[in-house]
Amino acid sequence: MKLSLGEIADRFDLSLNGDPAVEISNIASIDQAAHGDLVFLFNSSHRKHLSDTKASAVVMREIDCAGCRIPYLISERPRLTWANVARLFDPLPTQAATRHPSAIVSDQAIIGVGVSIGPHSIISAGAVIGDGSTIGAGSFVGEGSKIGNHCRVFPNVSLYHMVCLGDRVIIHSGAVIGADGFGFEPNKGAFVKIPQIRGVVIGDDVEIGAGTTIDRGALSDTIVEAGVKIDNQVQIGHATRIGRDTIISGCTAIAGSTTIGRNCWIGGAVGIIDNIEITDQVEVTAMSLVTQSITVGGRYSSGTGLMRGRDWKRNIVGFKQLSNLLKRVRKLESERGD
Numbered sequence: 001m002k003l004s005l006g007e008i009a010d011r012f013d014l015s016l017n018g019d020p021a022v023e024i025s026n027i028a029s030i031d032q033a034a035h036g037d038l039v040f041l042f043n044s045s046h047r048k049h050l051s052d053t054k055a056s057a058v059v060m061r062e063i064d065c066a067g068c069r070i071p072y073l074i075s076e077r078p079r080l081t082w083a084n085v086a087r088l089f090d091p092l093p094t095q096a097a098t099r100h101p102s103a104i105v106s107d108q109a110i111i112g113v114g115v116s117i118g119p120h121s122i123i124s125a126g127a128v129i130g131d132g133s134t135i136g137a138g139s140f141v142g143e144g145s146k147i148g149n150h151c152r153v154f155p156n157v158s159l160y161h162m163v164c165l166g167d168r169v170i171i172h173s174g175a176v177i178g179a180d181g182f183g184f185e186p187n188k189g190a191f192v193k194i195p196q197i198r199g200v201v202i203g204d205d206v207e208i209g210a211g212t213t214i215d216r217g218a219l220s221d222t223i224v225e226a227g228v229k230i231d232n233q234v235q236i237g238h239a240t241r242i243g244r245d246t247i248i249s250g251c252t253a254i255a256g257s258t259t260i261g262r263n264c265w266i267g268g269a270v271g272i273i274d275n276i277e278i279t280d281q282v283e284v285t286a287m288s289l290v291t292q293s294i295t296v297g298g299r300y301s302s303g304t305g306l307m308r309g310r311d312w313k314r315n316i317v318g319f320k321q322l323s324n325l326l327k328r329v330r331k332l333e334s335e336r337g338d
Contacts, residue, residue, distance in 0.1 A: 001025070001089055001174070005057050009073055012057070012084055022056050025205065026088055027082070030055065040082045059085070095134045109141075130167065142178065146271065148204070162199030168228065169202055172210040172225065177202070180213040181222075181238020181256055194218050196238060203227070209250065217256075243280065259296070303316025 006020025025036040030046060033039045033055035041047065041060035050058065050068060057071040059078050075081040083243050089138035095116035099105065103117045108125035109119075118137035124145040129135065133147050136155035141147065145159050148167035153159070160178030183194035198217040203226030208214070210232045214222055224230070226259070227245040231314050234248055237256030242248070246264040255274035259268070264278060267286035272278070276290065281297035284290060288302040305317070 002036075003088065005038075005071055005073070008085060008088075012075075012081060014081065015074040016071070017068075017074070018057065022071050024056060027086055028055065030058070037184065038085065041077045041079050060228075061244065073188075095109070103135075112149070124161070136173070145178075154210075160200075162216070165201070165202045166204035166206065168205050170207040170210065172212075172232070174211040175208050176207070176213045178216045179213060181218055183218050183238060183256070198222075198239070200224075203244070206230070212236075215256070225262070249286070 001023045002023055004020060005018065005022040007077040008014070009016040009020065009040055010023060016318045019183040023036060024038045027307070028034065028039055029041045030041065030049040030053050033053050033181055035054055035056055035058050036235040037055045038125040039055040039058050039096040041050070041054060041058055041064055044064050051087045054072070057073065057075045058068065059075050059081050059212060061076055061078060062074050064073060064122070065074065068194060092229040097114040097116055097279065099117045100121070102119045103121045103123070105111065105117060105123040106125040106127065108127070109123045111119045111129050112131035112133065114132045116181045117123065117133040118135060119137070121135050122139045122140045123129065123135070124141060125236040128146040129141070129221065130147055130149035130151065135153050136157065138155050139153050139157045141159045142161035142163065142271060144161050145163040147165045148151070148169060150167060152175045152214055153171050154257050156173050160174045163178040178200045183196060184191040196216045196218045198219065198221045200214055200222045202224045205226055206224055206228045208230045212230055212232060214224065214236045215238045216222055220239045221242045222239055223237065225242060227246040228242050228287045229247045231248060233248035233251050237254055237258065239257045240254055241264035243260055243264065245262055246260055246266070249268035250267040251269040252266055254272045257275045258272055259277045260283065261278055261280035263281045265283040267284055267288065270284050270286045270290065276293045277296055278294045282301045285299065287299040287302070288300065294300060
């Protein structure tokens with residue numbers, strides 16, 4: 001696909017400095033760009049790369065424009081402009097509205113208009129697939145599950161029974177939605193399995209990363225509200241509720257019956273225990289462990305940052321002595337009458 005710089009400026013309401021006829025055929029990073037590429041300056045510290053870039057044009061903030069030798073578009077939010085422009089050059093192939101001969105589709109399933117069903121996929125009885133949706137090769141849609149309009153299920157995704165997807169949902173390969181929640185009751189030295197009889201409800205415009213697992217609930221549905229974005233290899237436990245427009249980074253584990261509010265940012269490899277509530281607009285930084293409810297929005301962290309090994313060992317020794325040190329301090333304060 002090729003667009004003129006003027007067309008891009010008009011489409012996204014950007015100010016243009018330079019020849020509007022400059023032809024853009026792709027986007028790239030500043031240091032690896034070639035002729036015909038459009039690049040994006042996200043940080044002023046990267047201006048040094050503009051002097052030798054081979055790109056045909058750049059998108060940047062007005063404060064970074066001075067001395068730029070190539071045509072440029074002005075955007076006060078270059079990353080947002082990047083996200084919008086990148087859609088025009090996305091090479092993701094479109095799928096024809098066909099049903100592969102090797103796919104197994106129940107006569108009791110309801111298939112919408114313009115649906116693509118890939119090789120070796122299985123669509124079970126009572127399943128509903130909305131208009132314009134794509135089911136990738138080797139995927140499984142269980143009994144009574146519903147997929148909304150214009151969803152994209154990539155290859156080898158498993159949707160168990162009683163899973164409901166809204167419209168425009170994207171699920172990447174290897175994800176498993178609706179497996180049993182981890183529920184067992186101890187009895188005489190063994191464990192009795194608790195049946196997980198509810199489902200999973202996914203809202204509109206949700207994206208779920210590769211290898212992510214979202215378990216079904218025992219007494220109530222697991223719910224992921226509209227606009228949520230979930231990275232790869234995330235575990236979401238049974239009967240959890242994720243609020244609208246929350247983002248969850250890779251390798252995070254969320255235990256069952258937890259509620260996370262709207263517009264939260266959960267960093268990578270975060271652990272969140274069961275049966276707690278996190279309010280709206282909370283950011284939890286990477287590798288934190290959340291062991292209690294968070295009732296006030298803001299940024300929260302736990303754990304220690306990276307340091308040299310010998311320093312870390314010394315600090316760990318000190319950490320183990322904190323309890324005794326606190327007792328000694330309290331005793332000294334008591335003796336002094338503080």
